[in-house]
Amino acid sequence: MRITRKIPASIFSLLLLISVPALCWGEATFTVSGVGILEGSNLAKAEQQALQDAFAKSILQAALKYVPESSVADLMDLLPEYLSSHGTKDVTQYQILSRIQQNGMLQLSVEVKMNDDPLKEWIGSHALATPTELRPKILLMISSREPGKNRTYEWWTDKGKNTYSPFESQFAAELKYYGENVLAALQRMAGIHPDPTRTVDIARSLGADLLLTGSIVYTPILDKVYECTLKVSLVDVRAQSTLSSWSVSHRGDMSISAMNTLMIDEIIKPVRSRISARVLSLKPATMKKTLCIEGINDYAGYQSIINALRAMESVSNISTTGINGSSHSICHMMEFKGSLSDVMENLKRRQIAEADIIVEDDRASIRILQQ
Numbered sequence: 001m002r003i004t005r006k007i008p009a010s011i012f013s014l015l016l017l018i019s020v021p022a023l024c025w026g027e028a029t030f031t032v033s034g035v036g037i038l039e040g041s042n043l044a045k046a047e048q049q050a051l052q053d054a055f056a057k058s059i060l061q062a063a064l065k066y067v068p069e070s071s072v073a074d075l076m077d078l079l080p081e082y083l084s085s086h087g088t089k090d091v092t093q094y095q096i097l098s099r100i101q102q103n104g105m106l107q108l109s110v111e112v113k114m115n116d117d118p119l120k121e122w123i124g125s126h127a128l129a130t131p132t133e134l135r136p137k138i139l140l141m142i143s144s145r146e147p148g149k150n151r152t153y154e155w156w157t158d159k160g161k162n163t164y165s166p167f168e169s170q171f172a173a174e175l176k177y178y179g180e181n182v183l184a185a186l187q188r189m190a191g192i193h194p195d196p197t198r199t200v201d202i203a204r205s206l207g208a209d210l211l212l213t214g215s216i217v218y219t220p221i222l223d224k225v226y227e228c229t230l231k232v233s234l235v236d237v238r239a240q241s242t243l244s245s246w247s248v249s250h251r252g253d254m255s256i257s258a259m260n261t262l263m264i265d266e267i268i269k270p271v272r273s274r275i276s277a278r279v280l281s282l283k284p285a286t287m288k289k290t291l292c293i294e295g296i297n298d299y300a301g302y303q304s305i306i307n308a309l310r311a312m313e314s315v316s317n318i319s320t321t322g323i324n325g326s327s328h329s330i331c332h333m334m335e336f337k338g339s340l341s342d343v344m345e346n347l348k349r350r351q352i353a354e355a356d357i358i359v360e361d362d363r364a365s366i367r368i369l370q371q
Contacts, residue, residue: 027092027113027114027115027116028062028065028113028114028116029111029112029113029114030057030058030061030062030111030112030114031097031109031110031111031112032054032057032058032061032109032110032112033054033057033107033108033109033110034049034050034051034052034053034054034055034057034107034108034110035049035050035053035105035106035107035108036048036049036050036051036053036105036106036108037049037104037105037106038101038104038105038106043106046105046106047099047106047108049106050106050107050108050110051094051096051108051110052088054094054108054110054112055088055091055094055112056083058091058110058112058114059079059082059083059086059090059114059119060079062114062116062119063075063079063119063123066119066120066123066128066129067123067128067129068129068130068131068132068179070131070132070179071128071129071130071131071178071179073177073178073179074126074128074178074179074272075123075128077178078126078128082119082122086118089118090114090115090116090118090119091112091113091114092113092114092115093112093113094110094111094112094113095110095111096108096109096110097109097110097111117288117333118288120288121286121287121288124286124287125280125287126276127276127279127280130279131179132179132180132181133181135179135180135181135275135279136181136209136210136275136278136279136282137181137182137183137207137208137209137210138175138180138181138182138183138208138209138210138211138212138275139182139183139203139206139208139210139211139212139237140164140168140171140172140182140211140212140213141154141155141156141199141202141203141211141212141213142165142167142168142171142212142213142214142215142216142232143165143214143215143216144165144166144167144168144215144216144217144218145215145216145217145218146218146256147218147219147220147226147256148220152215153165155168156199156202164184166256166257166260167216167260167263170257170260170261170264171212171260171264171268172184174264174268175268175272178268178272180272180275183206183207183208199211199213199235200235200237200240203235203237204237204238208237209236209237209238209278210234210235210236210237210243210275210278211234211235211237212232212233212234212235212271213232213233213235214230214231214232214233214245215229215230215231215232216228216229216230216231216232216260216263217229218256218259221251223253224253225251225252225253226251226252226253227249227250227251228249228250228251228252228259228263229247229248229249230246230247230248230249230263230267231245231246231247232245232246232267232271233245233246234271234274234275236278243274243277243278244270244271244274246267246270246271248263248266248267250262250263286316286335286336286337287335287336287337287338287340288333288334288335289333289334289336289340289362289363289364290321290331290332290333290334290362290363290364291309291318291331291332291333291334291363291364291365291366292329292330292331292332292363292364292365292366293305293329293330293331293332293365293366293368294327294328294329294365294366294367294368295328295329295355295367295368295369295370296328296329296330296368297328297368297370301353301368302330302368304352304353305347305352305353305355305366306318308347308350308352309334309343309347312336312343312346312347314336314337314338314342314343314346315334315335315336315343316335316336316337317334317335318332318333318334318335319332319333320332321333334364340359340364341359343364344357344359344364344366347366353368353369354368354369355367355368355369356369
């Protein structure tokens, strides 16, 4: 007959409070100014607008701490997506320091405390924390034939000065604006003949990691109207494999520069999304998920699970977020790279303890089985 000793809840909590690190959150504090519009005597509505403005500014200030200057333009484009999905969930506390009413406006000075861990995770998942110099080097090799010209221009086969075409130059400038690492200095390639199958070899010789290759053709239709057809692929130079391809076609009588802008605007988001996926595959983003361990009846068993997790290369940090003495459970915030399922599967293979492991989208639960 085996007797399982039960530890009273109060003693259990005391032991864990002594042996487990203190609770830890990524809290940040900002003092910001928020503005609302006064409509009649509706002060409450103006104050709510001003608070929302202050919260948004505090989130922007927090984001700017983790984003290099090269990614600021990208951050400004993407941050509304984060604000619309998270709202004020990151704000943990706020205090209005002052109110000023002037010219139909209400201005608040607000001290905002927020948990910026979800924001940091979001920044990492969009590759916004990676500076230009650490992003993959991109080379453009897109042939072009403008209206009225019978000859297709390719800088890599042209006998003159090796410079990007007007379309490539516009595309490169737009990619640079968003912090991409575009190769601009094109060296003359002696002995290279106009063989389109050699583009990957040329890209490799110039030190490119990714190649944007394809063609843009402007075909006259009637008077000043022409059709522009763009076909472009993103190629992994080292693997010599195509990551994605896009095809766009438009008709118009606009200037070549305006048409180029239209074509670039249509494909730049999916192109950059694919580039970011490559960045994340090379350097996976750090994820933060909840881990709860239940049925703890001895600290040694619990600590062996934590030690096993901390020993994993993919796990960077585990901090305690809550203790429930009545249910003998401890919850944590776990920082790791890769998949939560993979981390738990790795733990299961180590056979530290008999336990049921359940993995959901944002959390994992380990229920220790009593023997």
